[in-house]
Amino acid sequence: MAAPPVIIWEHEVERLLHYRELVPRLEEALGKFSRRDSAEVIQPVRNIVPLQKQNGFLALMPAYMENDGVLCTKLVCFYKREDGSTLPAVQATVVLLDPEYGNVKAVIGGEVITDMRTAAVSAISAKLLMRPEAEVLAILGTGKQALSHYRVFTEMFSFKEVRVWSRTREGVARFRHSVSSPVTACVSAEEAVRGADVIVTVTRSTEPVLFGRWVKPGAHVAAVGACRPNWRELDDGLMKEAVVYVDSREGAMSESGDVILSGAEVFAELGDVINGTKPAHREKKTVFKSLGMGVQDAVSAKLVLDQWKAKACQP
Ligand SMILES: NC(=O)C1=CN([C@@H]2O[C@H](COP(=O)(O)OP(=O)(O)OC[C@H]3O[C@@H](n4cnc5c(N)ncnc54)[C@H](O)[C@@H]3O)[C@@H](O)[C@H]2O)C=CC1
Numbered sequence: 001m002a003a004p005p006v007i008i009w010e011h012e013v014e015r016l017l018h019y020r021e022l023v024p025r026l027e028e029a030l031g032k033f034s035r036r037d038s039a040e041v042i043q044p045v046r047n048i049v050p051l052q053k054q055n056g057f058l059a060l061m062p063a064y065m066e067n068d069g070v071l072c073t074k075l076v077c078f079y080k081r082e083d084g085s086t087l088p089a090v091q092a093t094v095v096l097l098d099p100e101y102g103n104v105k106a107v108i109g110g111e112v113i114t115d116m117r118t119a120a121v122s123a124i125s126a127k128l129l130m131r132p133e134a135e136v137l138a139i140l141g142t143g144k145q146a147l148s149h150y151r152v153f154t155e156m157f158s159f160k161e162v163r164v165w166s167r168t169r170e171g172v173a174r175f176r177h178s179v180s181s182p183v184t185a186c187v188s189a190e191e192a193v194r195g196a197d198v199i200v201t202v203t204r205s206t207e208p209v210l211f212g213r214w215v216k217p218g219a220h221v222a223a224v225g226a227c228r229p230n231w232r233e234l235d236d237g238l239m240k241e242a243v244v245y246v247d248s249r250e251g252a253m254s255e256s257g258d259v260i261l262s263g264a265e266v267f268a269e270l271g272d273v274i275n276g277t278k279p280a281h282r283e284k285k286t287v288f289k290s291l292g293m294g295v296q297d298a299v300s301a302k303l304v305l306d307q308w309k310a311k312a313c314q315p
């Protein structure tokens with residue numbers, strides 16, 4: 001009989017997961033995904049169940065990495081909550097299975113994984129697509145993703161200034177209290193992004209919050225919110241003039257309102273740039289449209305379980 005599953009909750013994940021180990025694994029996984037070799041990665045576009053009454057969605061995100069022996073699925077609910085709601089915008093659990101027997105090996109809290117892997121992938125997009133001389137980072141939104149993005153971007157790069165904007169003063173105040181270094185609080189999204197080299201959009205908005213006319217030539221945008229086909233964070237102007245990169249083409253074509261409604265062409269997946277099959281247009285305006293992928297959760301969860309086992313074995 002298989003051993004009972006290990007259960008690893010959020011505070012433990014927070015202790016075990018570090019960007020220095022996570023980022024290279026995600027980069028490798030993105031590259032493998034874009035090779036479309038079914039012995040390396042099988043990851044269908046996620047199944048979505050609408051939760052009409054609760055104004056939300058349940059997404060089922062399976063992934064199988066045969067050569068790595070990783071079989072995983074995330075169950076994630078996300079909601080279109082109003083500001084001030086005490087309920088979370090995203091709730092997730094990750095399940096790791098043994099591909100040989102099909103038994104569950106581990107049940108892992110999925111919120112820290114979701115926050116950290118999403119931010120780490122945006123940071124990978126910046127590493128590949130921002131100009132080397134980038135000095136100013138702007139973050140639109142001040143929730144959980146804003147915080148994880150701030151953490152990994154300031155760990156991986158040396159920005160001279162970090163600007164933040166939120167619709168509410170309280171949002172900015174809370175954010176400033178949660179971070180270790182000074183940030184510039186901006187009263188409008190336009191003020192935050194004018195002249196910025198890298199812009200991260202991490203809002204729950206369903207309408208554009210970032211407009212191409214505000215974005216300077218050569219800037220890189222990592223767009224993380226707006227994960228439904230009728231939701232937007234970016235306007236048509238930005239989508240059409242930028243070179244657009246995505247995590248998964250299939251995901252973007254079925255879920256991204258910014259891609260679908262603007263009619264913008266998807267130039268490449270991040271994995272194509274990692275594999276050297278498509279160029280990184282650092283000199284142009286670039287958009288990385290993030291939607292999130294099962295393989296990102298799979299490698300993150302495997303890392304958590306490996307670290308947990310290593311720590312559990314220590315005397
Ligand atoms: N691409 C990906 O892999 C992932 C995307 N997401 C998405 O990222 C977004 C942010 O997630 P969290 O930080 O966890 O949420 P959160 O609730 O912690 O923060 C959301 C932020 O958006 C702001 N906001 C809400 N409505 C707005 C509007 N109409 N205009 C401007 N700002 C608005 C809030 O004030 C808050 O600062 C969500 O849309 C979520 O679905 C979340 C996880 C993974």
Ligand SMILES: O=C(O)C1=NCCCC1
Binds near residue numbers: 090114
């Ligand atoms: O990949 C994920 O995890 C999510 N993507 C979009 C919405 C919330 C969670």
